[in-house]
Amino acid sequence: MTIRVLLADDQPMIRASLRIILEDQPDIRVVAEAGDGVEAIERARGTGPDVCLVDVQMPRLDGIEVAGALAGAPTRVVMVTTFDLDEYVHGALSRGAAGFVLKDAGPGLLVEAVRAAYAGDALISPAITLRLLRHVAARGGRTVVPRADARPLSARETEVVRAIARGRSNQEIADALFLSVSTVKGYVSGVQAKLGLRNRVEIAAWAWEGRLVVTP
Template structure:
């Protein structure tokens, strides 16, 4: 299956570079480009890509607003930016983004982020992952998570802990000796019970619920 991607960045050189990197992959094709946030939303709704790579800072609407606007739409949004400021990361992921990758992370990680988003996983650049987890652990000491709509099963609790540790669906499947489709089903069920939209919100809930060891 070919992964259909929309690119959104206000710099023509960046758009061209991203296109070259992605279209060098046999399973990825770029179906549209946008130079600002409003155009990105319009193009996403018109072309219906699988994944949108969106820059944080763009004219008219920034990338975080684009992620929020498309949170309930088919495409999954991955933020691609030169900035790794904490507020950008938290706002983007809370806004529904499926990943956060720095432009200098290299083409390999960019391609991984697209494939992970398409597979229902979330990928965050390694340079900011540790800081994000520390933020979640710190916030856990200052807040109390809301109770789920229905109690989590023991297996769902295992899934939540694995997601909070940054495991991908495939890694969870391998560790728990269950199928990939079963993991995806559990993740969807957990999201419904917790009332969250993505894996990062699952991780945040896990830390706030004191399911994780801060050490």
């Protein structure tokens, strides 16, 4: 299995650094690069990568517009940035972004985000989860709307949702709740099915907007 990745960032040095980090992994290969949003969409449609790592602020089209243009495609978009993302969260979530990762989060988290997106999961950098989703909740209204026939969550599913909303990984949730990772994955899938949500990012946003979690 090889995960095919497209890098979209207007700084060649950043793209080069990301390429070195990712291609150091035996299961990841960078198949294309783009220096702006328009080029990112064109290259994604031409090469069909599994995952696009997209900078939020780029010339011509920003990362949010790229995520919207690629919505519905097999490619999954992870937002990668050094900037304060508060003003971008609503747009990225509504366009199905499969994660938010800071460029200085470290190689391990970047690789984890790519693998999570490829697996149909999503990851939000723990360093920004609480701040970003607290802002989403403060906006009022709904970024993520559950299905009309959504079924109530069990007590255990609610515990898992709260942990997701605080940026915990499946392994961290498993350790905290004394469960296996596969059991946690089963709970996450069950929550998505019950609520009609696409990924962990939407679960986290739903939890914050519904005040299932509160600021510590």
